Amino acid sequence: MEDWEIVWLTFAIFGAVKILCVILPWLYWKLFCCINLKQYSDGYVCITGATDGIGKALTKEFARRGFKILMISRNQSKLENVKREIEALYANSEIQFIQADFSMSHKNAEEFFASLNEKLKNYEISVLVNNVGVSDKKDLLNEDDGIIENQIGVNIYPSTLLAYYLIPEFLKRYEVGKKRSLIINFSSTAELGYFPNSAVYSATKKYNHFFSEATAYEYKQCIDTATIRPGVVITDLSATMKIQKYPLTVLPDDYAKSLLGSLRTGVSYGHWKHFIFGNFLTFLPFPIQSFIIQRLMPL
Ligand SMILES: NC(=O)c1ccc[n+]([C@@H]2O[C@H](COP(=O)([O-])OP(=O)(O)OC[C@H]3O[C@@H](n4cnc5c(N)ncnc54)[C@H](OP(=O)(O)O)[C@@H]3O)[C@@H](O)[C@H]2O)c1
Numbered sequence: 001m002e003d004w005e006i007v008w009l010t011f012a013i014f015g016a017v018k019i020l021c022v023i024l025p026w027l028y029w030k031l032f033c034c035i036n037l038k039q040y041s042d043g044y045v046c047i048t049g050a051t052d053g054i055g056k057a058l059t060k061e062f063a064r065r066g067f068k069i070l071m072i073s074r075n076q077s078k079l080e081n082v083k084r085e086i087e088a089l090y091a092n093s094e095i096q097f098i099q100a101d102f103s104m105s106h107k108n109a110e111e112f113f114a115s116l117n118e119k120l121k122n123y124e125i126s127v128l129v130n131n132v133g134v135s136d137k138k139d140l141l142n143e144d145d146g147i148i149e150n151q152i153g154v155n156i157y158p159s160t161l162l163a164y165y166l167i168p169e170f171l172k173r174y175e176v177g178k179k180r181s182l183i184i185n186f187s188s189t190a191e192l193g194y195f196p197n198s199a200v201y202s203a204t205k206k207y208n209h210f211f212s213e214a215t216a217y218e219y220k221q222c223i224d225t226a227t228i229r230p231g232v233v234i235t236d237l238s239a240t241m242k243i244q245k246y247p248l249t250v251l252p253d254d255y256a257k258s259l260l261g262s263l264r265t266g267v268s269y270g271h272w273k274h275f276i277f278g279n280f281l282t283f284l285p286f287p288i289q290s291f292i293i294q295r296l297m298p299l
């Protein structure tokens with residue numbers, strides 16, 4: 001064998017192994033991690049950040065599938081509008097909401113979430129969708145006052161503390177009626193690599209992923225967990241990113257349909273386009289991946 005043949009053969013073997021490492025876990029997920037959404041339909045689907053973007057699209061899609069909805073978001077008039085909009089679309093839908101602004105929720109987290117939990121007690125919740133999230137596109141030293149705090153507060157506290165208060169209720173549901181519950185958490189492809197001008201955001205998304213998978217393991221006997229890692233969805237949150245112009249972006253309604261249509265436990269992208277995007281990012285070794293991300297999203 002000539003030298004160059006050995007080089008190509010080595011590349012081919014590495015490539016094949018790498019592809020297997022993508023395909024085998026995907027097959028396992030596809031075949032063995034199925035969720036039947038109907039089993040949670042007796043309770044409310046509680047969605048945070050339900051008045052815009054992915055949260056609103058998911059609210060509509062859950063309502064279309066006949067689920068009862070409890071929205072939590074910050075703007076009273078937007079909440080009323082979304083409720084009216086969905087009731088006009090699906091006449092029999094049952095939509096309730098709680099107005100809560102998470103931006104200062106970390107200041108006195110115990111008190112804030114205990115009082116929110118008092119209001120949640122009026123509903124039997126079977127699905128928690130930890131969707132609320134904010135991002136900002138600035139380098140660390142140029143972040144506006146309060147925005148760093150807002151990102152850490154909104155992206156981390158609600159999902160952590162809502163789980164803290166709702167998991168005991170989920171355990172009770174299981175003990176009493178053998179009914180399982182579901183938690184859907186939102187991470188992001190931004191956790192796959194660090195993105196320039198998104199240091200705080202991508203780090204909070206890594207937190208969401210690890211927290212989600214660790215607690216999923218702790219309560220797997222009665223709670224199902226899905227961690228979703230979207231690529232670029234066309235919403236206000238991604239509006240400031242140049243990346244909205246790249247291929248493989250998805251509209252929120254299409255994203256919500258695809259997500260609920262293919263929902264499984266474990267980590268997933270929610271849409272085939274984002275599966276490709278995510279694997280493109282992670283296929284290459286980390287330093288090369290970082291190099292490409294830095295060229296795509298210059299400072
Ligand atoms: N869009 C993407 O490309 C993308 C990619 C990866 C991951 N994600 C993740 O997906 C999730 C949803 O993103 P999105 O793009 O749908 O965002 P979005 O369009 O900006 O919507 C965010 C929702 O959260 C609400 N919200 C924001 N701050 C809040 C606060 N302090 N208290 C209560 N509610 C608040 C907003 O309320 P208002 O209606 O009042 O604004 C809105 O309903 C996030 O966790 C995000 O990290 C998004």
Ligand SMILES: *[C@@H]1O[C@H](CO)[C@@H](O)[C@H](O)[C@H]1NC(C)=O
Binds near residue numbers: 075077
């Ligand atoms: C709430 O939403 C309405 C309608 O979109 C908007 O006019 C208003 O400024 C928002 N209020 C706050 C406090 O953001």
Ligand SMILES: *[C@@H]1O[C@H](CO)[C@@H](O)[C@H](O)[C@H]1NC(C)=O
Binds near residue numbers: 156159183209214216
């Ligand atoms: C994600 O899901 C788990 C449930 O397994 C939950 O305990 C956790 O609080 C959620 N939140 C975050 C930040 O991932």
